[in-house]
Amino acid sequence: MKNIILLGSGNVATHLGIALKNSNYTITQVYSKSLENAKVLANKLDAPFTNNLTKIKSADLIIVSVNDDAILSVLSKLRNAAIVHTSGSTGLNIFKEKFSNYGVFYPLQTFNKEVNINISEIPFCIEGNSMEFEKQLIEIAKTLSNNVVKMNSEQRKQLHIAAVFACNFSNHMYSIADNFLTQADIDFKILLPLIKKTIAKLESNKPKEVQTGPAKRKDTTIIQEHIANINEKDIKELYHKISLNIIKHQTNE
């Protein structure tokens, strides 16, 4: 598996393409529905490009790295080929009707095109429709990353929900904090040492074990005082519900 075709020109396709090229794979074609975007990425990878799915050539592997909701329509225009998608929230079965060798090649990361990424630290979650094909995919992933994990579609679904809580929802907690601080004329950066300390503890502890704060201590005086001091109804409610859930969670052993 040395010749790879990339379908897509977004963040994942870009970082993956560059990493594959650096690992001595040959990108033999880049597709994007926008010819301009296909060209930009193809130039980085010394590859031919197209915006026409009926002109996709043969290769050892096709990597489909388009938006989740475009995968089905892209697949409908392809011939049988060894193929993977890079989506965390799309099952393996999307390939079932038409393809013989198929899998998932999912890098667990939010990519930004601009930011340089150390791809070797990114977990790659791999699934193949056969042991043999899965093994080949794992080999490719291992040339890119030190953190390659076999994961079926059901696990990947759970992982995606977990990532929403751990990354998207925790970031929203920072946003809410930022709103309080802005109102009080305090720079959000004052919280960074405390946030980093919280994360550092996760290297060697389960999050439940390092929970701190009024809810963990069941300090209802402080909880009620905080809720009384929050003006916005939705935020009051979130404070209340998350605190109750912490108390419940810490009590269940």
Add this chain to the structure above:
Amino acid sequence: MKNIILLGSGNVATHLGIALKNSNYTITQVYSKSLENAKVLANKLDAPFTNNLTKIKSADLIIVSVNDDAILSVLSKLRNAAIVHTSGSTGLNIFKEKFSNYGVFYPLQTFNKEVNINISEIPFCIEGNSMEFEKQLIEIAKTLSNNVVKMNSEQRKQLHIAAVFACNFSNHMYSIADNFLTQADIDFKILLPLIKKTIAKLESNKPKEVQTGPAKRKDTTIIQEHIANINEKDIKELYHKISLNIIKHQTNE
């Protein structure tokens, strides 16, 4: 202000005492209601100790670093002195009746006794009842930390609520994520690179600007799919309410 008395022998008192000693302050007495605990800390600081509040000597400054709910009863037994507490959730006014020079000396950090802490990076939030006394407190704080901030009681109250969201509630989001992963037989550590990336973005962006995920994209298909896949009622509800709040928050400019 060179001679300092420490009331308390917990995590804050311990780290503060050691840091003050390292900055060439003299700890002239350590008090704890437990004589044994007072002795342990006093030995580290080459200081005399007591468990009797009526035997507190004179000093340039008394630092009250006991549990929040014990502060009032400790103060009731002291004579007038230059005094501060180290509590984020206690106002300045608690000193008003009895003391002439008083303030707050609040290190924004969760301390563990065992863990070595680089105190110079910890934000110290300082408030004094007079400009002159506040200036003296700021000078002491600056010998300990590079991150000293003047902050009144109203601001500190807001900061404390913000810290609950940013640290305690975000950690609970990690706990919920860990539950999903444990059920799917996946190690929580797989999320650490993504979590660290989320934090790294906060060094140069506001959290709202770097929000990602289904709610940010208003991807209702994924949101509904996730909610349908969550078994526990409370967690379903949290997913729903936090997602709604993200959508609302991202829409309000």
